Structures are given as structure tokens and as C-alpha cells.
Amino acid sequence: MASDSPDTALLDRARGLEPTFRVKPGLYLLGSLERGVTVYSQQVRAHNLVWALWELSQSDGIEIKNVAVIGGGIGGLTATACLLARFGPAIHVTLFEKRRDLCPLQQGSDSRWLHPRIYDWPNLGSKAPDAKLPVLNWVEGRASDVARTVLQTFGGYCRRYSSPDTLSFYVGLRHFQITAALNEISWVGDKASIDGSFLVLHNSEGMIKRFDTIILAVGFGLEIQPPEFPLNSYWRNEIYGQPILNGTQQPYMVSGFGDGALVDLFRLTIERFRQDTVLPEIFPNYLEQLEEFLNDQWTNPEDNAFGFFTTIEADKLANGIRELSKRLRKDTRVLLHLSGRRGEIKTFPAVFGRASSFLNRLLLFMLYRCGAFHISFGPLEKAAKDHGAAGLNVLCRHGADVMQHLREIIADFDLIKDRLLAMKENQAQAPSEFWPPGFFPPFANGERNA
């Protein structure tokens, strides 16, 4: 039970938070099995976890001395920077990244847009572009710009808060295996150090080592790919958002109904689509009134939104649908394939549950009313063939298979399988800022945190 004392209340909060990340003692999973994972929400979770670990290390005697962070994406980098900044020389962090550079997914990704909170829309303040994070802050922009900012700032944190005694990097992993029962990691990879914001590779090493704490920030690079339709990662640059230059109209199929699939659907069906500008463009002059109305009326986010949209369509959405209908692409013919992973989706309204953000569901509904795409619930291959879409014109956005990824890197996966399934079911890692304001030290004096 929470006490009135601020100290005890904070400690209670930390004690409640830590188990939401804990797979087993000393092994933590950062958001990978949560719904609606974004770069920002993973960073918030990283702050929360490090704060909770700090509090418990000070009050409950949890030992945090030798930490492994698995994954050199933005979530893993944020966890590392938070650990270094807060624990200082009392800790050693070893950061593992499978590829040969940090932040490999978003680096150079010029065609994807990142915004910290737009998927919280229509919540008040969700359009604000500044992430306002104390560690590795950024503002909305192209994924490549965000990656650049994060990497530069991460380099600054390393410069200020780490030394070779407190931070190690291993990249380009040729072998990587965790034994959960022992909190032990076996790996073969290239030892690296950081110079500015760039990695410098050193010798290759193979090693087995135990850690008192392992933080898993993994799983997003491994997207589910049907073998018949291989596709590049969501983050690779492509030209789906650009007009077709040879004057033809081309058939495309987008399979899936998560945010990744819907963003690709929008790029293929809406002219000059940009996530950051589409709302004010289709709701000119009355976006704020609409937001106020939605905040007031859309009170249960767990509900399927289709019925709600139909009830407000005439009064609130008709003008937006009219605006949107003027902007349908003339050079594409798009099929939205919605069967689901196990063929469980049988009707169009069924995809308006929590599989995607409210914003994307609203745009999907409006596009549907514009007649902007075809719909299929049949087998993937047949749907593509019937629509005439082939090769790279078939975009399967079925999300990341985090469980499979974890199975591949954890030797005794069965030991923790039930706990992982429970974490997936519970969805307990709320991406709210639980750390007290001012907990994390600032970026280096005289240097810029975005």
C-alpha cells in the first residue's frame, strides 16, 4: 500500500514498475512485447526501467554493477545512456548490437517519419514535436534525422559519463546466446569503442560472461516475411510515396492492418502524404474543434472504432472525407489485404480494434469512405495474383516476430516462455513518465541536447 511519504510513494512506484520489465531476476525486457511500440515509447520505458533499477539498488539492495544491454537501437542506446548518466563509474555496461553500427534501422532512413507522440492523437499535446526526454531527446523529423540526433547525443553522453572501464561495445555479432538461468551471455563479435558519435572497430572476440543485469531491447528488426513476398525492412528507403514516372497506373497490395501497413497504404493512396501535415491539411480550420470533440466522446480506447466513426461521420468527418477524396492518387490501384496472420479477419470493421493507432484508424475509415482501395480477406498469394500485384508491389507489413527472435537468442527459452507470454498478455509497461522530474543528469554543459 502506498504511503503518504513522498520517499515511500516513489519507492512504491519503483517497486511496482520493475516487475513489469522483469522476465526473471536480473533479466529485463524493454517493451518488445507491448502493443503500439514506438521509438518514443521505448525511450520512455528505458528511462522508467533505469530509474526503477536505481531506486531498488539504493533501497532494496539489488545489485546493478555489470549490465548487458542487448540491442543498439534507440531503445538500447537510451537505456545505456541513462545507466551511464545515473550510475556513473559504479557500473559497467556492455552494449551488444548484431549489425556493425548503432541505430542501424533508422540511419539513412529518409522516407520514414518519426514523431514522438502522434500515435497518442487526439490526446491534448500529442502533436507537439519535441519528445522532451531528459536523455537522448529529439524532435519530429525524418527517421534519418532523428537517428543522427540520437547518435550525436549518445556520443556526448559516452564522452561525459563513460570510460573504457564503464562501457564496452560488441557489434557485428556472429554468435550470440543468452542462458537465462545463469544470466550468462556467450558471443563472438567485434569489440568496438566510440569516437565522437562513430564506432571504431577493434579485434574480434569470443567470450562467455555472466551479468547481474541483462536488458533486452530487441526484436524490431526481424519483420515477419512471407517467403513468397520478401520485402525490405520498413525502415529501408523506397519510392512508394513518390509519383510513378512512366505514366502508368500500377497495382499494389498492402497486407496487414498495423500502423506500418496503414502508413504504407496512405503513401500509396494519398497524394503528397506526410504524417506530420495530413491532419491540418484535411481538417483545415477545425482540427482543434475535432480534437476537442474526439477527446470528449472517444472515451474507451479499447473499443473498436468503426461504429464510432460511422456515428460521427456526417457531422464531423464529411468535410475531411471530401478533402481527402481530392487527393487520391491516380497512378496507383491498391488492394488492402486483411486476412490476419491466422485468417481470423473476416470483415472490414474487424481491423478497427487496437491493432493500430486511433489516427491511422480514422484515416483508414475516411479513405474507405472515399473508395480509395480494394479489400481482400483471401489467401495472400491468391489476393496478390487476382489484383495483378507482384514482386516489390506487394508490401507485407505483418509486424515483428519478437517471440521468434527471443527464441533464437535465448538458449533456455522454455524456462521463460510462460513469463514472456504473460508479459505479452498483460501489456503492463505503460509508456508514461514515471521517473521523478530532474532524476536524470543533463547532457554535458556547453553541449547541445536536441
Added chain:
Amino acid sequence: MLDQVAVHAEPVPAASQLTVLPFLAAVQGYLDAKQKIPGLRLTMHRVMSRAGQGYLQQVCAYLGPSDPNWRTKVGRAFPVTQGIIGAAFKDACIWRTKSYQDISLLHADLANDAARNNETLDLSKAPISFLAIPFIGASDQPVLILYGECAEFNLFADDAKIIDLRSMCVDFCQLLDWLEDQPFPNIRNYPLQKGVPVVDRETVYQSMQEPWRKLPAPKLVKVFSFNFENL
């Protein structure tokens, strides 16, 4: 041990800082017009929420004597009961240091007030004049609070000075209301969620500071919260 005190800063968007800094420079210019005010420091706090909890957050660096650690001051978050700004927040009116006949009387009150707050003060160096002017938002709650302190005896005890400063604040409110209409496409005031105010022990200097109610606090017509950001 738990960290209860906001020892570090949470980020404040640069556009928010830039919005208030020129105004503070104008206030500084007004106060320094006849003679340089010793130890004058000015800043602005905003009402900010985070995870449903409301704080007073320092929006920008102190204008005044140069401080090599100014970056660490920007973004500090305080309970809404913090000092004279907490009193201005609670009462939604201007607070200032009282008028004293003699500095020794002021020092006696200051020493008592500091002792009540468990603060250790070097009276020879401590500021002796304080001011907090809240900007009341469109929902009749404070949105911003101008804070000033200095080592000039009775500086803010002068009603004429408070009336002038309030007038500057009223005009700044008009500017902020105008900015709410988004005259600049890439800069806008993004709304902040309302939070439940985080309270602690009230640390206003009860003996030496007082509310000033001769005129109402400056009022914003269109602004509900303060959070300018640029795209």
C-alpha cells in the same frame, strides 16, 4: 536514498525559452534604467504537467549575473508550493517583498523565514527583494510566473514599480494571445495536459513576503498553457 529534489532539468523546447527571454530582457532594462540593480536575476516559470502531475518548471535561464551553469537551471521542476512562485500560483495574485523601514528588520524576518524552511542563508549575500507575477490563463489558472530577485533594498516595495511591471506583463499577455493565432507557421503553442498539482511544504517567506492585490494579475484570454515548439 531517494532523490526527492529536482536536482536536474527536464527539457524545455528552445522556442519556449526564446519566447520569454526577450520579455525578461525588457523587464531587466526597465529595472536597470536609472542604475544597475545589484544581484538582479529574472526568470519565468510555467505550469507544466508530466504523467498527470503538475509542477512549476523554470522556462529559461536567469537573466542577470552570468552563471556558467545556466543550462542546468533551465527546466528544473518544482512542487507548486515552492517559495514565492508557489504563493503566486496558489493565490493567483502578485507576491512581493514587503516594505521595510530598516534593513535590519528585513534581515530578522528573512532569518526567521529561512529557519522555518530549514534553509541556511548567508544574510550578507542573500537576495533581499523578491517578486512573483503570475499570468492567469484562459481557464483562470496561472500559466506562467515571472520571478525576480535582487540585492536592492525595498526595490519591489515600490507600488509604482509593481504597477509598471504589471503593465509590461499585461502587454506581454496580449502578445502571447496574438501568438496563439499562429502567425508563424512553424512555431506554435502546443497545449499541455493539465496535471494534479504536486504539493510539498509551502516555503514562501511568510514574514517578509506579501500578496499585492491592488490590481489583478495579468490575464491571458486565449492561452491555456505555455509550450511553444518549432517544427
